[in-house]
Amino acid sequence: MVGPTAAGKSDLAVELALRLGGEVVNADSMQFYRGMDIGTAKLSPAEMRGVPHHLLDIWDVTRPASVAEFQRLARPILDRLLGEGVVPILAGGSGLYVRAVLDDLEFPGTDPEIRARLEAELERSGPAPLYEQLRGLDPTAAAAILPSNGRRIVRALEVIELSGRPFSATMPSYDAVYDSVQIGLDVPRPVLDERIALRVHRMWESGLVEEVRALAARGLAEGRTASRALGYAQVLRFLSGEWTEEQAMEETIRATRRFARRQESWFRRDPRVTWLPYDAPDLVELAVDRVRTCGS
Known part of the structure; x- marks a missing residue:
């Protein structure tokens, strides 16, 4: 389940899991972090509706994210679920993380x-x-x-x-390790821009500034990856006195819109993705039919 931020991937992943007997494996690199809930639009337990979710809240905010480590963590989960007859639903907008699980990617070490x-x-x-x-x-x-x-x-x-x-x-190739059905949510750009602005305003109303302040006390600013997360980086600049709160909010909206365009460009290059209209009244049925057709 792929596509740009604010498209509705998380909710559709839950619906598919309920219909197909599946479990969700998170592929949003910022949802790995404990305490980064509001700014990453992490689903609440109620919104998960009893569907098990894997690879959420696994790292502290001071820890750098590693796509190679994510690959090592995610593949055994997929293998176990498949072995148990459970449908793994990989959901998230971090394109390289999705490809790291599904495709034959190697990650050289560092010096x-x-x-x-x-x-x-x-x-x-x-x-x-x-x-x-x-x-x-x-x-x-x-x-x-x-x-x-x-x-x-x-x-x-x-x-x-x-x-x-x-x-x-x-560099990423399309040499698959797993047979998969990839579904992307297609949202017209003007609509997506509005959805992003609305989401950011709701995050502020839900207490994003307070969340960042609490994480800053746990070393957020020292985290090489977490401190650059959309919303968190901007609020940190507000808390440091560099920006006003209004500037931080507006910059979060602008940066998120730019990021959504990069996400869409990444996923559009992959010919294996089937794009479905985000607002189709029968969206869940379309997605389920796609999975079952390809599965058969």
Whole structure:
């Protein structure tokens, strides 16, 4: 179950689980974190309606997220559910995390010394020289990475130096490990923009600022991944006095809309995704029919 944020993936995943005898496996990288509930739109126990959910609230906010670790955690859960005759429903908008479970992706290790040297060069000279270096070493990888994305460029160069192989050899492919039915929720962009704004306002009303304040006391600002989460990063800047609360809210809306566009672009590239209209009156039936047709 994939698609942009605020499309309704979590609710549909629950409906499918109830209809198909399934359980939900979370693939939203920010819902891994304990206490990050309001800002990630994490379902409440009542909203889960008795459907077991896996890989929620597994990490403290100070811990960096790792797609490689998620792959190691998620695949045994899928294997166990399949072995028990239970339908695993992978749900979330973190595209690389979904692909890490479903497809044949490998994640090379890291080297702190190489990483520190490249990050120091990035800090000193910016991404342009490193990007030119990457173009010379691995043109395929360079073509798939934005020249401004210093973090990704550093990672690509680190992998090349560490492994002696092109970074592009480790980039996502469509070589599946599991047979799957992938359903995306299609929401027209103007509608999605409005849904995002409404969601952010509701998060504020539900106590997002208080949630972030409590997490800040537990080290949120030191968490390399959690501190950059949408809503949390903006509220931290409000709490530090850098922004007004209104600025933090408006920036959260803008950043979330940009993120939703990147999510949609990622999932649209995958030809295996069947897109269903988010507001179809028979949405659940359409999704169930798709699963059963492909399953047969």
